[in-house]
Amino acid sequence: MPYSINQLRDFSSLFLRSEVLRWFNDDFESIELKLQRYRLKEKNLGNSYLNILKQIYKVLEKHYPNEYILKNEFLSQWLKEELGNRNSIIFNELRIGKAIADLAMFNGISQVFEIKTILDKEYRLSNQLKEYKKLFNEVYLIVSKEFLSKYIKFHRNIGIITYDSSSNNFELIQKSVFDSNIDVDVLMEVLHTREYLDIVRKYFDDIPEMNSFNQFNICKKLISKIPNKELNELFISKMKERNINNMFFNKVNREFNQICLSLNLKKMERDNLIKTLKTNKV
Numbered sequence: 001m002p003y004s005i006n007q008l009r010d011f012s013s014l015f016l017r018s019e020v021l022r023w024f025n026d027d028f029e030s031i032e033l034k035l036q037r038y039r040l041k042e043k044n045l046g047n048s049y050l051n052i053l054k055q056i057y058k059v060l061e062k063h064y065p066n067e068y069i070l071k072n073e074f075l076s077q078w079l080k081e082e083l084g085n086r087n088s089i090i091f092n093e094l095r096i097g098k099a100i101a102d103l104a105m106f107n108g109i110s111q112v113f114e115i116k117t118i119l120d121k122e123y124r125l126s127n128q129l130k131e132y133k134k135l136f137n138e139v140y141l142i143v144s145k146e147f148l149s150k151y152i153k154f155h156r157n158i159g160i161i162t163y164d165s166s167s168n169n170f171e172l173i174q175k176s177v178f179d180s181n182i183d184v185d186v187l188m189e190v191l192h193t194r195e196y197l198d199i200v201r202k203y204f205d206d207i208p209e210m211n212s213f214n215q216f217n218i219c220k221k222l223i224s225k226i227p228n229k230e231l232n233e234l235f236i237s238k239m240k241e242r243n244i245n246n247m248f249f250n251k252v253n254r255e256f257n258q259i260c261l262s263l264n265l266k267k268m269e270r271d272n273l274i275k276t277l278k279t280n281k282v
Contacts, residue, residue: 050274053255193216203234
């Protein structure tokens, strides 16, 4: 392999949120340092930072398919069709109880996706899946195709999607078993104050007298009385009302789809990001 593991790790850090935010301020010092560190600056003189990042993405895609790469490819390939539906909304790193979901999607149902790359350990996975099942209708695990046998029977009723790094394709191996049960304790941790108040008001037509000190407990008690089917629908409806920007790039500049989702960028911000990367050169 023409790249050392340390170099690949170094390259992958360019797609961290903290690094991306610097680009908006025309700060490309980190890219410059990496080009110098691996004697690539002279080779890239006159090249735009956009092209350099695209080249680095290809290298990572082939030799170091970390979480950013898998999540980005999954967004661009698998969930793209779902995003064509105006009723779909996708969240990046949504906290669920004691776990943080890699991706969560809400349309007619709620779905959560946990990504396990070849670089990840599985020691926390059982607890993560257990938390997700308390809230989501369908739970999916995304794993490298070469490790399918390791995960296929990892957890009952969990869906399995494989990723083939050689062909860059995703494949549904096992569909998740649908479950409409919701753990109210977990639900209340996910919902914002306005959201759980709206749910109570909508289902019960009115809300009892309460104040900022007791409203959480009163609403939790009332919400626990809502039948699962209705509560599931109300939960999904509230999540879809959140201000999340889910319009991504197509084939051109698709390398930055995960960045857009992670930072919740508006169209103008996405366009400005690409323009900044394109006009600034080494």
